[in-house]
Amino acid sequence: MVQGTLLYAQSGGVTAVINASAAGVIAEARARKVKVLAARNGILGALREDLIDTSRESAAAIAALAHTPGGAFGSCRYKLKSLDADRAKYERLLQVLQAHDVRYFLYNGGNDSADTAWKVSQLAQAFGYPLHCIGVPKTIDNDLAVTDTCPGFGSAAKFTAVSVREAALDVAAMAETSTKVFVYEAMGRHAGWLAAAAGLAAQSPDDAPQIILFPERAYDEAAFLAQVDKVVKTVGWCVVVASEGIQTADGRFVADAGGGTDSFGHTQLGGVASYLAGKVKESLGYKVHWTLPDYLQRSARHIASRTDWDQAQAVGKAAVQYALKGMNAVMPAIVRSSDAPYRWKVEAVPLHKVANHEKKMPAGFLRKDGFGITDKARRYLQPLIRGEAPLPYGNDGLPKYVTLKNVPVKKKLPAWEG
């Protein structure tokens, strides 16, 4: 019997497969007879000592957890600052861990979470408390350093490529007498990874999306509109995929320009697709439709990528193995050894190499004209959307997603005054 308890917490925006990582953690820990607690609503639950006893969940529930989107224990947007600025919080966290004999702390999130896990490990060392802190990667933004890709991205990428291809078939069929231009808004405030993934829908130059707008390139309205017009005149219709983060050359977010005042004089929320659609209609006169998939793109477990799902489970499992081996301040990263055939493995990387770095899209991934992706990008992206992750459906036609019992652990400490 391994000594000590494992605490698992989810952090930041959830994905279609973060629960697959959670299931990987719990299944591996159970196999090794390690007790797993989960923090409710991420690090906030850890600070509040609001912990969940995962041993109360059946094996069937944990198996179903692996194919349930969202964050089963709750997540949060809550960033701990530096050790100096937030010292009381870090110390409280350590107190909670100690009170529940937590020797393994697994934090499932993005850049900030890697940073937090690293700081907690530093503090534990300073206090002489034997704690193994492991980061578990997760983000649809695909912007974590070192790892080849991030669990969550591949499934959102697959949703994007499939949806764009499907919508394009609709637009192509109707273009003569109806919509000629369709604009799809992809998530990605800082990097155009998901917009790039839409490029996988195209097999030849005239295929949709004929135009992709990336935050990596300044948005040039005249050039954009000219390109739309050119595509419509050549192909008969045009599908545009725009990253929410596109900016003009002077650094203004186009999404902010889209907001304004509605016809009643009230605040109108912004949006890149709605803005671009308005421009196309106004300047070119084409009938236009647009979509803002928003959370649908990051929660669509029904169209999850098998590669992504496998990797999400693998990093969860590896995190437990690293912790039990006595490793500390590391994160399981996806390492790619070959594009075709696609080969990957999981390797431990130091958390400080991941924390506070942001992986940008390589310049070589964008076509010279800035409106599409290169073959190099395709070779990188393609394996990430490959395969269909299995999903059981009920007789009601809906996926069988699980709701855990989330039984709380009895508190041992005074309430947190944070």
Add this chain to the structure above:
Amino acid sequence: MVQGTLLYAQSGGVTAVINASAAGVIAEARARKVKVLAARNGILGALREDLIDTSRESAAAIAALAHTPGGAFGSCRYKLKSLDADRAKYERLLQVLQAHDVRYFLYNGGNDSADTAWKVSQLAQAFGYPLHCIGVPKTIDNDLAVTDTCPGFGSAAKFTAVSVREAALDVAAMAETSTKVFVYEAMGRHAGWLAAAAGLAAQSPDDAPQIILFPERAYDEAAFLAQVDKVVKTVGWCVVVASEGIQTADGRFVADAGGGTDSFGHTQLGGVASYLAGKVKESLGYKVHWTLPDYLQRSARHIASRTDWDQAQAVGKAAVQYALKGMNAVMPAIVRSSDAPYRWKVEAVPLHKVANHEKKMPAGFLRKDGFGITDKARRYLQPLIRGEAPLPYGNDGLPKYVTLKNVPVKKKLPAWEG
């Protein structure tokens, strides 16, 4: 060998399964040795004598057509007026049919198409031309009379229910520190069928969607905002599904109110979800996200309903059988004999009973407070999203959708001067 050719045309907005009806038509006609032509871009192709020879497509291509969304031969929004007003067009149509020895005209669409097919059958009779006109039902709006449901609706309904359930898991996980209200805009300008289908995502009263807004009920802003606030205070978060067609008591479309002027003084396209999200943010101060799935909801073959897919193929097949039996001016309708177990069959109904009628949602389908559906509605809707329609995927992670060759038939008539 049956005498004469069959002409098939697609009309109006396409769906995830209209090509399944086309495949049903072609496969059944092939089995009976009837030659099938298709009109390019719907009735326009028929008027222009722009016809496609479907015999040039392989059996494999027609099999793949059955699972390809969009409209493989092109569709159009083009309504023929009355026989008097558009007499020249109807006569041209008849000339084209005669020139290609078309004895069977199958028109796959909604209300207007049923009306057109009916008129063409009247005209052919008046001219003494032996023509069998069959309407093939199709619309995601589910508003055709007589038929229990319309092919295309069930798949859009399944996309809606699944997407709402998935997004709700995301919102629930993040609500404490992030988005508390999520607004989903469903298609449905005149009737709230798709918004109602979202109600299938809920299994208990606190489940999402906690609020549905229907065009059948006047939009009362104060009551809506009070309900949102109540749900957030009870559940912690709230998912709203709004039909694009909701109107205020004085008959204004809320979607139009949403449009206005952006921060640059230019036209801002409207939208119900964006409008409601803005109101929630402004009035209640909750963080809000919204989605406008737009064409994604009607083209998402990847999450098509098996019931819908089966019915789409069945009405295509039945249409050919009716035509070859010598029936005229009829449409294969779905007739339901039982909710549970769900039992349905296809029966011929006269086109004039379908044409120009609009099926409204029964009043008994809406909850008294107007924010949800009744058990009666669930019993009707549930079987329509049941089952997952099979879909082959390629090694590239994308569905294997087919692009037909669409080889044109040699023209025999002078160009149309329409």
